[in-house]
Amino acid sequence: MEFLGISDVEWIGYAAMATVLISFLMKSVNKLRIVNSFGCLLFVFYGVLLEPLSMPIIITNTAIFFINAYYLLKK
Template sequence: MEFFGVSLVEWIGYVAMATVLVSFLMKSVNKLRIVNSLGCLLFVLYGLLLQPLSKPIIITNIAIFSINLYYLLQKKA
């Protein structure tokens, strides 16, 4: 499936990239971590959909997501 000549998988990658970039514009660290986590999850999906799948993208973004989640939960405790 393509939109404007770009595959759906590639669009997911672009949305993930934009989400991570926008996260760094957040003034609040918590908001940054939340938006960045969403971008990480999108990158994990992107890595899984690539053929062959991209283990470096998947592993890196699961690690970053886990770090974000740790700090988000730690601050609430």
């Protein structure tokens, strides 16, 4: 399915990109990590939906998600 000539999968990629960018506007490091983690999960989902799978997107964003989770749970 498409909206404005952009596929659903691409919209997920744009949402992930926007979420990660917005995370860097946060003044609180904890809020940054939470919003960034959500963006990373969207990127992982996006990487899985791409044909073929995009392992660099999946691996990088999974690693960043776990780094964020580590620091959020450490406190």
